[in-house]
Amino acid sequence: MKVAIVQFPGTNCDYDTEYAFKELGCETQILWHQNESIASDIDLLVIAGGFSYGDYLRSGAIARFSPIMKAVSEYAKDGGKVLGICNGFQVLTESHLLPGALKRNEHLHFLSKHHHLKVVSNSNTFLGKMDKDEVVNIPIAHHDGNFFVDADTLKELYKNEQVLLHYCDENGEISNPNGSVDSIAGICNAEKNVFGLMPHPERAMEAILGSQDGRKMLEGFLND
Amino acid sequence: MKAIVNISLKAGVLDSQGKAVHHALDALKFEGVNDVRVGKQIVLNLAQTEKEKALTEVTEMCESLLANTVIEDYEIELIS
Numbered sequence: 349m350k351v352a353i354v355q356f357p358g359t360n361c362d363y364d365t366e367y368a369f370k371e372l373g374c375e376t377q378i379l380w381h382q383n384e385s386i387a388s389d390i391d392l393l394v395i396a397g398g399f400s401y402g403d404y405l406r407s408g409a410i411a412r413f414s415p416i417m418k419a420v421s422e423y424a425k426d427g428g429k430v431l432g433i434c435n436g437f438q439v440l441t442e443s444h445l446l447p448g449a450l451k452r453n454e455h456l457h458f459l460s461k462h463h464h465l466k467v468v469s470n471s472n473t474f475l476g477k478m479d480k481d482e483v484v485n486i487p488i489a490h491h492d493g494n495f496f497v498d499a500d501t502l503k504e505l506y507k508n509e510q511v512l513l514h515y516c517d518e519n520g521e522i523s524n525p526n527g528s529v530d531s532i533a534g535i536c537n538a539e540k541n542v543f544g545l546m547p548h549p550e551r552a553m554e555a556i557l558g559s560q561d562g563r564k565m566l567e568g569f570l571n572d
Numbered sequence: 573m574k575a576i577v578n579i580s581l582k583a584g585v586l587d588s589q590g591k592a593v594h595h596a597l598d599a600l601k602f603e604g605v606n607d608v609r610v611g612k613q614i615v616l617n618l619a620q621t622e623k624e625k626a627l628t629e630v631t632e633m634c635e636s637l638l639a640n641t642v643i644e645d646y647e648i649e650l651i652s
Contacts, residue, residue, distance in 0.1 A: 406640055413637070442640065449642040451581075454588050496585060496643055527588065 349374045349570055352390045354420070354436075356381045356411045361397035361433065361550065368550035368566060369394075381414040392429045392569050393420060395436030397489070397548060407450060407492045408438035417443055429473060429569065430542045434490055437534075437544030446537055446544045447505065448497035453490070454527025460489040462558055463525055465533050465547060466516040469509040472540045476568045483520045484561035486547040488533075493546040495528035495535075502529060510536050513545060573618045575630045576649040579639050580611030614638055623650055 351369045355362045355378050366376045369392075379386070379393075386393060400411035411417070417439070424430050424445055432440040440446040453459060467475055467482045478484075497505065505511050513534035517523040524531040526546075534545030552562030581587045587609050594608040616633075620626040630648050639646040 405637070409637065409640065441642075447642075449640050451585070451643060452588055454586070456588055456592055494588075527586070 356400035358400045359398035365396040365550045381416045395432040397434030408442040412442040432544040451494040458491045465513045474543045485559040487551045493526045574651040575616040577614040578647045
C-alpha cells in the first residue's frame with residue numbers, strides 16, 4: 349500500500365501522518381505542493397493537518413489553488429482515495445471536493461484535547477473496520493472546526509450515508525465541542541472516495557500517548 | 573480604481589464573533605444594540621479604469637477566492 353502525503357507551506361502534521369502509515373506497514377512519500385501530478389501507483393492520498401498558508405483569508409482557501417490541488421481533483425474524480433485531516437478537511441471543502449465549510453469554533457477558542465467520536469456510518473472504506481455506534485478516543489486540535497452545511501445538504505448527507513462521525517462523550521452521548529451542525533466531525537463525498545475529518549487519528553497510534561484508537565480508522569484503507 | 577469588498581457571514585449562519593462582541597458591548601453598558609455581525613473588508617487597488625469591467629473582475633475574484641459562498645455573502649463598492 350502506497351500513501352502520499354501532501355505538504356503545503358504551513359503543514360505540520362505531515363511527518364506524524366507519515367509515521368502513522370509507516371506503523372501500519374505502508375510505503376509513504378511526502379508530496380510538495382508544487383508537484384503537478386500524483387503517481388499512478390498511489391493507493392491513498394492524504395492532505396495532512398496544519399496551517400497551510402498561515403490560514404490567511406480562510407483556512408484552506410489559498411492552499412486550494414496550489415498546483416498539486418488540480419492533480420488531487422483529477423485523482424479523486426478518477427476514483428482515487430483521498431483523506432483530509434483537520435486542515436486537510438478544510439482544504440477539501442474549499443476545493444469543493446467535499447460539501448460544506450468549516451467556520452471558527454463556536455466559543456472562539458482553539459481546542460486541543462482528546463475527544464470521543466461515534467461512528468455514524470461504516471459503509472465506506474475509511475470506517476469499514478469499525479462498528480456503527482462504536483466510540484473512539486481521538487485528539488482534536490483546531491480553531492476552525494465548526495462544520496456548517498445548509499439544512500437540505502444535511503438531509504442529503506444522511507440519506508447517502510456520508511456523515512461518518514459525530515462528536516460525543518465517552519458513553520456515546522452527543523457532546524459538541526465546536527458548534528458543528530449536528531455535532532458532525534467527519535464526512536465523505538457521495539462517491540465515498542473522499543474523506544474529511546477534523547480529529548487527528550494519526551495522533552492516536554500508541555496507548556502510551558493516550559489512545560491507539562486511530563489505528564483502526566486508518567487500517568480501513570489497508571484492505572484494498 | 574479602488575474596489576472595496578465587504579464580506580460577511582450569510583444571514584442564518586451563526587456569527588460567533590459577532591455574538592462575543594455583542595456580549596462585550598452589553599458588559600460595557602452600551603444599550604440599544606440589537607445585533608452585531610463581524611465581517612472583513614478587502615481593499616483592492618485595480619489597474620482597470622472601466623467600472624463595468626472592474627465589477628466583473630472583482631466578482632470573479634470573490635466567487636473563486638475572496639469569499640466562501642457556502643457561508644459568506646460579499647458586497648463590492650467601486651471608487652474611481
